[in-house]
Amino acid sequence: MTQEHTNKAGFETRAIHAGYEPDPMTGAVIPPIYATSTYKQDGVGGLRGGYEYSRSANPTRTALEGALAALEEGERGFAFASGLAAEDTLLRSLTKPGDHLVIPDDAYGGTFRLIDKVGVPWGLEHSPAAVSDVDAVRAAIQPGRTKLVWVETPTNPLLNIGDIETLASLAHDAGALLVVDNTFASPYLQTPLALGADVVVHSTTKYVGGHSDVVGGALVVRDLEVAERIGFHQNAMGAVAGPFDCFLTHRGLKTLGVRMDRHCDNAEQVVEFLTRHPQVSEVIYPGLDEHPGHAVASRQMKRYGGIVSFRVTGGEEHALDVCARAEVFTLGESLGGVESLIEHPGRMTHASVAGTDLEVPADLIRLSVGIETADDLLADLEHALEAGSR
Ligand SMILES: *Cc1c(COP(=O)(O)O)cnc(C)c1O
Numbered sequence: 001m002t003q004e005h006t007n008k009a010g011f012e013t014r015a016i017h018a019g020y021e022p023d024p025m026t027g028a029v030i031p032p033i034y035a036t037s038t039y040k041q042d043g044v045g046g047l048r049g050g051y052e053y054s055r056s057a058n059p060t061r062t063a064l065e066g067a068l069a070a071l072e073e074g075e076r077g078f079a080f081a082s083g084l085a086a087e088d089t090l091l092r093s094l095t096k097p098g099d100h101l102v103i104p105d106d107a108y109g110g111t112f113r114l115i116d117k118v119g120v121p122w123g124l125e126h127s128p129a130a131v132s133d134v135d136a137v138r139a140a141i142q143p144g145r146t147k148l149v150w151v152e153t154p155t156n157p158l159l160n161i162g163d164i165e166t167l168a169s170l171a172h173d174a175g176a177l178l179v180v181d182n183t184f185a186s187p188y189l190q191t192p193l194a195l196g197a198d199v200v201v202h203s204t205t206k207y208v209g210g211h212s213d214v215v216g217g218a219l220v221v222r223d224l225e226v227a228e229r230i231g232f233h234q235n236a237m238g239a240v241a242g243p244f245d246c247f248l249t250h251r252g253l254k255t256l257g258v259r260m261d262r263h264c265d266n267a268e269q270v271v272e273f274l275t276r277h278p279q280v281s282e283v284i285y286p287g288l289d290e291h292p293g294h295a296v297a298s299r300q301m302k303r304y305g306g307i308v309s310f311r312v313t314g315g316e317e318h319a320l321d322v323c324a325r326a327e328v329f330t331l332g333e334s335l336g337g338v339e340s341l342i343e344h345p346g347r348m349t350h351a352s353v354a355g356t357d358l359e360v361p362a363d364l365i366r367l368s369v370g371i372e373t374a375d376d377l378l379a380d381l382e383h384a385l386e387a388g389s390r
Helices: 011-017 059-071 083-094 109-122 134-140 164-173 224-237 243-253 256-275 294-300 315-325 374-388
Strands: 076-080 100-104 125-129 146-152 177-181 199-203 217-221 280-284 307-312 341-343 364-368
Touching (some): 011 256, 076 083, 076 224, 083 109, 083 199, 100 109, 164 177, 315 341, 315 364
Parallel strands (some): 100 125
Antiparallel strands (some): 076 217, 199 217, 341 364
């Protein structure tokens, strides 16, 4: 398929074909892992296909970046060594000391640490606002000074929903850009650029890679001038993804659609099971009618994702017990892989925010529902909850 044809195709077709055509010399259907730092030039400056040095560009990375751009419906994609490396490059590309940012009041911990502990000493200022509260975001924007409005939706671990279209127009009215961390939804469920966002951020470590075997990050943008600034900084700062990592991430990306549908199918079954369980006091999932972000999520997401949070009746001890007793759900941090994970945010991913406004309930459990057989997942939760209620 020609790339022009591919970019108009459906999601799964783009996931499999965008960014790469079989190698003209060998016919290789899959982009080879170009383990090379440099490229032979045909006379000084005579680059073959623009390749000069692998920090600047590498064909394995080019293929991944093309696929990411096609799936997020952006102009250009950029692959980085981690989600935080992508975020750091984004911050230094689009802000300078003295600038102000609005960030989610429940931002991913690593994002908050980067902005607060690295960005602030460098000269940035930030104001937190709940992404689900348009008035709070509007009040936090300082027209003229605010350069980025940074949103995650759904957020972690409480799965709050921000209205991307409304937040984009708020940001643009104030002369700022809207950044959306799309890690939790993935481009299969939500395409922020099509809703007016300017930059999409990914930890490709999660659903995009999808197999818990590689750490990576990405940025996708729709404006060519923004793309140029980010492209310059990607090369100037050098936090690029290596060819082996790009290969793994790209291999994962090809099955994103089928994996996400199974993640969602299983999550829906888990939600239904937990909702009826006497030892569960609350289930948090944007697909539930009673979730405060349900209407917005229904508008901007195809389905509601694979992350489910819930609270148990027996307090923190009970929650810790459930985490310890689950067997098919592996106790661990991270999310978005084919295997189901369970964690206690209060003691694990969110331990560093204990005692602050970002503190999460002690009886809260977060599940990253994988793509195993649903009945096995339900039986495991049944067993873990029973044992935990002694
Ligand atoms: C994991 C994660 C990040 C950070 O990505 P790394 O690949 O771990 O650097 C950023 N945002 C969200 C929502 C994440 O889940």
